[in-house]
Amino acid sequence: MSTIRCLRTYRLPDRPSLIWLELETSDGLVGLGETFRGAVSVETCLHDELAPWLVGRDSRHIEGISRHLLTPYVGYNGSGVEVRSASVIDIALWDLAGQRQGVPIHEALGGAARDSVPVYNTCAGYAYNTNGRRRDIGDEDKPQGPYDDQVAFMHDAGELARSLLDEGYKAMKIWPFDIYAPKSGGHLISLPDLEKGLAPFRKIREAVGNRIEVMCELHSLFGGHSALRICQALEDYDVFWVEDPLCKMDDHAALADLRRRTRVPVCGSETLGGLRPFRDLLANDALDVVMLDLAWCGGFSEGRKIAALAQAYNRPLAPHDCTGPVTLMAGLQMALHAPTAIYQEVVRATLATWYRDIVTDLPVIREGMAQPTVAAGLGTRLKDSFKQRPDLIVRESR
Template sequence: MKITAVETLYTHEFENVLWVRIHTDTGLVGLGETFYVASAVSAHIHDTLASRLLGRDPLRIEAINRDLVDLPLAQASTGAEYRAASAIDIALYDLWGKATNQPVHQLLGGLCWDKLRIYNTCAGYQYVRNRDIRPVNTWNIGTEGPYEDLKGFMTDAGALAENLLEMGISAMKIWPFDPIARQSNGLDISAAQLNEALKPFELIRKRVGSQMDIMVEFHSLWNLTTAKRIAGALEPYEPAWFEDPIRMNSSQALADYARCTRVPVCASETLGSRFSYKEMLDRDAIDIVMVDLCWTGGLTEGRKIAVLADTYHKPFAPHDCTGPVGFAAAVHTAFSQPNTMIQESVRAFYTGWYKELVTEVPTIRDGYVWPMEGPGLGTDLRPAVFERSDLVVRRTEA
């Protein structure tokens, strides 16, 4: 089997999602995905990486992955180069599964779990729908359906928690500190601002008590001094974890933060390659290892990071607040790893726009996700995607 063409696709409506399709001389096509800077990633794939792919055996995944990430600007990064390599890697695993008639989780070692607990990231239908990806700007609160959970946690987090529990979902992630960080550039928080940001936690605990686990997302917006102050104020509400409280570019600073709180530190969707994670783990700066497969090297690198986390006796928690193919890839990886703690999900996405784009989404029921079925990733782009008037396609052939 040889690679005959590399194709990229994105739409103007969902302008952050980029799909990669790897075509072969057998007629099999592998599907991959990444998120953010779609046009830049597409350019890198066609201008730089396609020549490294065409004519090669697509099942030599490890060797191809090394070739794609060994470029000078691609190493230990989550920029366009690494996102491109990630999407291609996911597509190659999809191809491998289709060629062998096996689901991707089987190729990764088989199921370690019959079902996995999920948490709901409380985004809404319009969240990260455009390129203006900054705190608050990303919010784009809409009214497209019953799961506008961003508005929910900002207006009545207690009612939202109760609604999630009714669906069997007993963990939720919120980020009420982001608007304040935008005002102060993450440098400081007043007593009044702190009390305002704590209200969602008060409402959740008052309404549902300890039935709900609360993950706190900080989006790397705070300096260390203020992040420590916020951590101390949050501890009485027993958060499940603190995620990316500061920028993930100093293992020493993050280790300092981790020592100041008894709440586990989760990091980080922003880290690229296992080498960045190892530095953080060596300093005991991370308690829970989060990986976004679409940004950190695909399934090849993601699996290595999960194994690395297990070596340090740390749990693994795949990230997903991006696109539907990435979600499927994360679920396959989660099921294949013995140290998987929980899987991220966004109900506004998997009950909403994901279904407009792909043929299958993971089954989520009673607060758990079930393994994907079928060969490869078990999902594909819907035929309607190829008929969209806003679709941008670029193809490089042998």
């Protein structure tokens, strides 16, 4: 037996979107998990709703626990608090499984499909997403450091592309259209705004030609007409994909219609929870690239099934991370294992700074390729110095 004895969560006031979970078991192991957004609500769900049922369970029964947490009487199809709570538990359970076997999770899942994984740099800043506030860049914004890439892509995307190539990155993701969505609720984009949104893509191609792949993120901010206008305009710039173009990414009919009317590949979606939405999107020919976030979709237990669906439909897989270091390590494990995985997302600003303050190990990237982990489980732990922070909010259930 490997009985779950304790759930322990950690939150930081200066990173209010993030929560970390440790599961302690009777055989002396500690499994680590992480999820993102609504951290206080997830904390409440974990301790008040799930801990009374989970404590005392055999941590080896990962699939049974996953099914219980993800198929309640009122089912969940999106990545709400309950799904994120199930995700953080599942990641920690798979961390425990790898530790018990003495192998990385990608081996526990069945072994690696590749020796290393290409990465792309999401051009965010140092605190992107984690402080609970949206950041839109204007002309007056100044970079907060050498890797404040969100400022860089809005001000000089060509120079940013050169910088990434110099560091070995061969792909990048930007979102210059976001700032034009609020004025119409995303349902209208004017020709002048469209031209301004296209400018970074033009500058990248003028500066480095086809030496770098460029992804466009639309963050589910747009309606069908404006999304189509953007996608068709991007066709001239050979973008690798347009990500989450519509405001409802589980709307397979609308996505399939969009995909039929543009040559730009459609990617989705980090926002979806559980297996069923991906099944419907793929069955209706609505996606070119499958993106999942293990901290949002249900953890490895759901993630490996979504990866199998992508394989069955001959679609590439791309794990998401623009959130936290544990999710990044989890995504890398999935990308190493999943047969159709093509990229792991990284943010060089956070890799170089605060991710290092939280965990003991992060992916090693050489010439744009993330190297496989060798330590058992996730391959990382929360740092002792992190756990000793005086502002850390810790809660336990036994």
